[in-house]
């Protein structure tokens with residue numbers, strides 16, 4: 205079936221490798237019809253003092269130029285100029301001020317209100333200090349705030365990211381997952397099946413099967429993505445993402461287009 209990947213990074217993230225051109229070349233070599241570059245939106249210095257979580261503000265123009273050059277070099281593939289936005293408490297206006305050129309906007313929650321990065325292996329102690337249930341509840345609150353905000357998110361990335369280091373919810377998740385799905389459905393925002401979780405301590409796709417089923421039942425459209433931080437990982441494990449979608453009850457993969465539309469690819 206037709207293959208697409210709507211979440212990738214480059215060395216411009218300051219924690220990945222490979223250039224925009226190498227990501228697009230890898231996508232072509234894998235036979236993809238669409239690839240989205242979705243570098244991390246620059247963060248304020250106080251949130252990322254070491255400058256390792258996101259693109260440098262002064263590189264944004266260069267990033268866009270590289271995407272345009274890759275489009276001209278590889279006309280056989282649709283190359284989407286995207287951005288991954290870190291939703292943070294109080295950051296709505298900061299984000300809205302930086303939305304100009306992006307064809308898709310991924311919404312991600314990587315940190316709680318105190319800017320603790322719950323998915324960072326070096327900061328794992330925060331889980332024991334706060335307790336897993338509190339972290340999950342606070343994450344859901346921020347995730348819903350993001351979806352309900354004025355930021356026009358195209359896709360919410362890795363919806364159950366807090367499980368990355370292995371801390372899965374240990375409570376009854378039916379109502380909890382239903383809330384993610386209801387909020388996404390009400391705002392008609394897409395979600396993604398993100399294969400990078402297979403290579404993290406949790407060893408699972410994001411989202412897991414129960415949450416993906418909740419999204420399917422709520423009619424939330426779903427993309428597939430590698431979240432590659434290395435050109436060698438572009439399009440990785442898309443077959444597993446497709447299998448998870450089928451198992452959850454989806455019949456199509458949804459793909460955003462450069463013009464702001466969506467198209468559907470039947471899961472064959």
Ligand SMILES: [Zn+2]
Pocket residue numbers: 288312314361362
């Ligand atoms: Zn992310």
Ligand SMILES: [Zn+2]
Pocket residue numbers: 211212213288431
């Ligand atoms: Zn990412």
